[in-house]
Amino acid sequence: MDLDTLNPSQRRAVERTEGPVLILAGAGSGKTRVLTTRIAHLIDKGVQPANILAITFTNKAANEMRERVEQVVESDTKDMWISTFHSCCVRILRKDINRIGYNRSFVIYDAADQVTLVKDCLKELNLSDKVYEPKTVISYISGAKDKLKSPKQYKDDCAGDPRMSQIADIYALYQDRLKRNSALDFDDLIIKTVELFKKNPEVLDYYRSRFRYIMVDEYQDTSMAQYEFIKQLAMGHKNICVVGDDDQSIYGWRGADIRNILEFEKDYDDVFVVKLEQNYRSTQVILDAANKVISNNIERKRKKLWSEKTSGEKIKIELAENELEEGRFIADTIYSKVSSGERKYSDFAVLYRANAQARPIEDALNRAGLPYNIFGGTKFYERKEIKDLVAYLRVIANPQDDISLKRIINVPRRGIGLRTIEKIEDRASLRQESMYSVLIDIDSNSDVSTKARAKLNGFVDMIGTLRAIKEAYPVSKLIEKVLDSTGYVYELEEEMKKHQNSMNGKYEEAQDRIDNLNEFISIAVEFENSDDENFPEKDLETFLTSVALTSEVSEDEEPDKISLMTMHTSKGLEFPVVFLSGMEEGLFPISRAIKSLKDSDIEEERRLCYVGITRAREELFMTMTERRTLYGKTNHAIQSRFIEELPEECVEKLYRNKRELTYTKSSYNMLDKYTKKYMDSMNKGSVAKKINATNRNENIEAEPEDIKLGSKVYHPKFGKGTVVSVVGSDVTIAFDNQGIKKINKEYTTLDIVK
Ligand SMILES: Nc1ncnc2c1ncn2[C@@H]1O[C@H](COP(=O)(O)OP(=O)(O)OP(=O)(O)O)[C@@H](O)[C@H]1O
Ligand SMILES: [Mg+2]
Numbered sequence: 001m002d003l004d005t006l007n008p009s010q011r012r013a014v015e016r017t018e019g020p021v022l023i024l025a026g027a028g029s030g031k032t033r034v035l036t037t038r039i040a041h042l043i044d045k046g047v048q049p050a051n052i053l054a055i056t057f058t059n060k061a062a063n064e065m066r067e068r069v070e071q072v073v074e075s076d077t078k079d080m081w082i083s084t085f086h087s088c089c090v091r092i093l094r095k096d097i098n099r100i101g102y103n104r105s106f107v108i109y110d111a112a113d114q115v116t117l118v119k120d121c122l123k124e125l126n127l128s129d130k131v132y133e134p135k136t137v138i139s140y141i142s143g144a145k146d147k148l149k150s151p152k153q154y155k156d157d158c159a160g161d162p163r164m165s166q167i168a169d170i171y172a173l174y175q176d177r178l179k180r181n182s183a184l185d186f187d188d189l190i191i192k193t194v195e196l197f198k199k200n201p202e203v204l205d206y207y208r209s210r211f212r213y214i215m216v217d218e219y220q221d222t223s224m225a226q227y228e229f230i231k232q233l234a235m236g237h238k239n240i241c242v243v244g245d246d247d248q249s250i251y252g253w254r255g256a257d258i259r260n261i262l263e264f265e266k267d268y269d270d271v272f273v274v275k276l277e278q279n280y281r282s283t284q285v286i287l288d289a290a291n292k293v294i295s296n297n298i299e300r301k302r303k304k305l306w307s308e309k310t311s312g313e314k315i316k317i318e319l320a321e322n323e324l325e326e327g328r329f330i331a332d333t334i335y336s337k338v339s340s341g342e343r344k345y346s347d348f349a350v351l352y353r354a355n356a357q358a359r360p361i362e363d364a365l366n367r368a369g370l371p372y373n374i375f376g377g378t379k380f381y382e383r384k385e386i387k388d389l390v391a392y393l394r395v396i397a398n399p400q401d402d403i404s405l406k407r408i409i410n411v412p413r414r415g416i417g418l419r420t421i422e423k424i425e426d427r428a429s430l431r432q433e434s435m436y437s438v439l440i441d442i443d444s445n446s447d448v449s450t451k452a453r454a455k456l457n458g459f460v461d462m463i464g465t466l467r468a469i470k471e472a473y474p475v476s477k478l479i480e481k482v483l484d485s486t487g488y489v490y491e492l493e494e495e496m497k498k499h500q501n502s503m504n505g506k507y508e509e510a511q512d513r514i515d516n517l518n519e520f521i522s523i524a525v526e527f528e529n530s531d532d533e534n535f536p537e538k539d540l541e542t543f544l545t546s547v548a549l550t551s552e553v554s555e556d557e558e559p560d561k562i563s564l565m566t567m568h569t570s571k572g573l574e575f576p577v578v579f580l581s582g583m584e585e586g587l588f589p590i591s592r593a594i595k596s597l598k599d600s601d602i603e604e605e606r607r608l609c610y611v612g613i614t615r616a617r618e619e620l621f622m623t624m625t626e627r628r629t630l631y632g633k634t635n636h637a638i639q640s641r642f643i644e645e646l647p648e649e650c651v652e653k654l655y656r657n658k659r660e661l662t663y664t665k666s667s668y669n670m671l672d673k674y675t676k677k678y679m680d681s682m683n684k685g686s687v688a689k690k691i692n693a694t695n696r697n698e699n700i701e702a703e704p705e706d707i708k709l710g711s712k713v714y715h716p717k718f719g720k721g722t723v724v725s726v727v728g729s730d731v732t733i734a735f736d737n738q739g740i741k742k743i744n745k746e747y748t749t750l751d752i753v754k
Contacts, residue, residue, distance in 0.1 A: 003037070006037065007276075007278060010034050010276060012274060013034050013241070013274040014034055014041050017038070017041070017045070017047075017239065018239055019238055019239065019270060020234075020239075020241075020268035020269075020271045021240070021272045021274065022242055022243075022264050022265065022271050022272070022273050023241070023242070023243040023273075023274045023275075024245070024246070024261065025243075025275055025277070025303070026245055026247060026277075026305040027247070027248060027281070027282075027290065027611070027614030028279040028280060028282055028305075028574065029277065029279050029280070031217070031243040032061075032065070032217055032243070032572060034243065034276075035217055036068045036069060038215065039082075039215065040069050042213055043069070043073045043075055043077070048079070049075060049078070049079050049080035050079035050080065051210065051212040051213055052082075052211070052212075053211040053213070053215070054215040054217070055083065055088060055217065055230070056084060057218040057572060058084060058572075059083075059087065059534070059549065059550050060375075061217065062083050062084060062087075066080075066082045069082075078533055081211070082533075085189075086186065086189050087534045089189040089190055089193040089229070092193050092203075092207065093189065093193060093196065094542075096196055096200065097192060100192065100195055102179065102182060102184070103182040103398065103400065105398045106182045106183060106398065107182065107183050107394045107397065107401050107544060108185070108189070108549075109183050109184070109185045109186075109403070110186075110381075112387070113185075113403050114138050114185055115134045115138065116406075117177055117178070117403055118137050118170065118174060120403075121174050121177060122170065125169065125170065125173065127166065132167070137167055140164075140171070141167075141170075141171045141174060144171060145187035146187060146224055146225050148194065148224060148225050151169075151171045151172035151175055154168045154171055155168035155169070155172070177402075180400065180434060181400055181402050181403060182398050183398075187225070190225040190226055191225050193229055197232045204232060207233055208233060208235075209236075214233060214239065215240075215241045215242070215243075216230060216240075218243075218244060218571065219242040219243060219244035219260065219264075220244035220246055220249040221249055221251045221571075222260050224260075234268075238268060242264060246262060246300055246301055247294050247297070247300055248571065248607060248610065248611050249261075249604070250567075250571065250604060250611060251568075252600070278306060279305045279306065280308075281307075281617055282307060282618075283309045283310075283311065283313070283617070284306070285312035285650050286312060286315070286620055287307050289646050289651075290614045292645060293609055293613065293642055293646065294606065295716070296606060296645055298599065298715075298717050299603060300748075300749065301749060302749035312618065313618070313619050314652040315620045315646065315650050316620070316622070317643060317652070317653050317655070318621065318623045318624075319624055320625045321626055321627070322625050322626065322628060323628050323629060325625070326360065326361075326582075326625050327363060327364030328364045330364060330623065331364040331365050331368040332368070334348050334365075334370060334562060335370060338370075343577065345370065345371055345372075346560045346562070347575060348562045349562070349565070349573070349575040349577070349579070350372075350564050350565075351565060351570050351579065352564075352565075352567070353566065353582055353588040353608075357587075358374060361564065361581065362374070365562065370562060371560070371562065372563070372564050373562070374564045375569050385492075385516055385517055386520055388408055388411055388488070389488070389517060389520060391404035391405075391408045392404075392408050392466075393482065395463060396466050396470055396482070397470070399436035399463065399467070400434040400436060400437075401434075402434055406435070409421060409459060413491075414455055414458070416456065420449075420452045424442075424445075427445060436460075439456055440460060462485055462486065466478070466482060471539070474524075474538070475524045475538070475539075475543045476521050476524035476525045476528060479520065488517075489514060493514070524543060527543050527546055567580070567588075567608050567611060570615050574616075574617055575615055575616065575617065576617045576618045577616065577619040577620075577621070578613075578616035578619070578620050579622075579623060580609075580612045581622075582628070583623065583643050584625065584628065584637040584640050585638040585639070586635070586638070587628070587630070587637075588605065588608075588640050589601075589605035589642070590605060622643060638675055641678065700752050700754065702750050702752045704745045707726065707745050707750060707752075709723055709724070709726055711752060713751060713753060714753050715743070715750055715751075716749070718738040719737055720735065720753060721735035721741075722734050724740070729744050729746045730743070730745075
């Protein structure tokens, strides 16, 4: 294997195979490449592939990493685990979750199932879903889980706050219902594994001795629960290598804790730290822009990044009239570069902040006849017919799943009314059993009419028959059986016949649904034929797992297509030409971050911008509109502050000759108060801006240990000051113009004033 292609720092990180290693480096510096090479190097040295565990951020990244390793090593790598946190934990749980009282054929609930379940819990607790908005409740529950807080601990923490303590009760019931349904949500996949390891040291021991070498990519975005999981596994041998970039931490809202990466050095002794400074991805222009934008963040470790690709085209900025014109600009640009032979479609990526922005871009690409793939769109799996079919499959795999059972018990309509369903539900909760158990001996239930009982028995028989054949049939055949014996396709065909001659769109709609169901059968066939090591078994449970875990990613990966995705999804990827669309205040940075008035929220948006910019290898476009219609509302758009932050010499404004962006008094008056405040601060020149104007080059960057009582320091936002106290990492500084502030020196880069 060829280590010569690596630079000396990269090489050191590859060769240091024993003990804890931390690679902290900026975008495009070869972190992922180091991990891949390190795996190959370990195998070369004679380490068994089965002893290796590598965690990546997406399934796509996992597959790429595996392919690259397979290209360079000769041994069979089938037993090596390269996967996401979620897939890795599912594999562990499928084997042993029964030890903590769950059924091994558990189902995985997605966001929509979670909402349904929370609504059920609210009903049971007599709470209004207006007061306790399900999505809000779920985000609290998820936050608690990410911090590994049980319902009881959460309740204790919330004592004295009636609303939060009520949410703790919902959380408790929610967990209880999940368990009764033999279901896990995404957060559970991690925390139940942590619990399994805690309660069953022999299981942990098995995995500790199995995974002798652990590697984690994109470590800056691991949540506390994921962090704990890795720590459990690694604490024995401590052969753990993590790579990350604090400037790319973009999942704060999901419980990811940037401090994990900064504190790695404290948790493991004798950490071998590697910094990589050469960027191999982007031109210097792109890097300058990225470095300049991110330098506006206060909470970060300062880094230098340089590239050998010195030249490079300027960043082009387009101002379009509205989102349709923006889409057209993107389509036109791509079309002209492809038709001139300069580029191919797969060289391009169009990134956006919110999924809803994709539609006008898609429209424009469709109109121009340009091929594209959407990544991260859950659209297909969110369709009603697909969710119905998946619900059937889940009930067949695990009849305890009440949420799925309720979804399909009367779909297609078979005369089972809401009243009957409620009675069954009541009885189930009285007997503390699943609805299916109640259905099995429905004849002993005199509340339900004879007629209804007959229908319910028919349903139970059908499910029973499908359950009986599930082992004997490959999944794709089983699906055909389901579609057939439930009458699902029959109903759609009838619908088509009924509307054959009408123009109301119902005919096409039914046809579309049948097409989608057939497409789902092809997904099952693909699953049966694939040799994806993350899903070694080919049974129904594994298929459902693969659907739950991969539904974020588009399956269709034709070679030459434009990629469309959110900025979040683009992490870790690279493209020759990148468009960052919707560069507008309120969209990017997103209004939630602006309104919270917390610097840390804007900083997270800025890190996302840094991720977006650094995806580009050669050319970068940024687009914005004057007016945008989104979520049904039309608004004046204001250029994003991130565009203001770009170095002027790196930018070319394509709209310069058309019209400069100006705001009239009336358009200003239409802005919301937050945007006005931002505009005002830009016009007047905020304090921060003035202070930044002092020449930084006069100062020298301080290591945390250089900061002592009496030191004269320079802070990028607050300016010059004098240290008046140091307690651990907390430094109190009296600033010349900004009063006294307390700052954590580990998370902020200060300069010493000469
Ligand atoms: N030593 C090297 N010589 C030549 N090319 C390299 C070298 N190291 C990395 N590269 C290339 O640079 C690009 C960026 O590398 P990689 O994706 O590993 O960076 P990264 O640090 O993981 O970036 P990100 O932070 O965006 O995930 C890749 O195309 C990779 O093949
Ligand atoms: Mg990477």
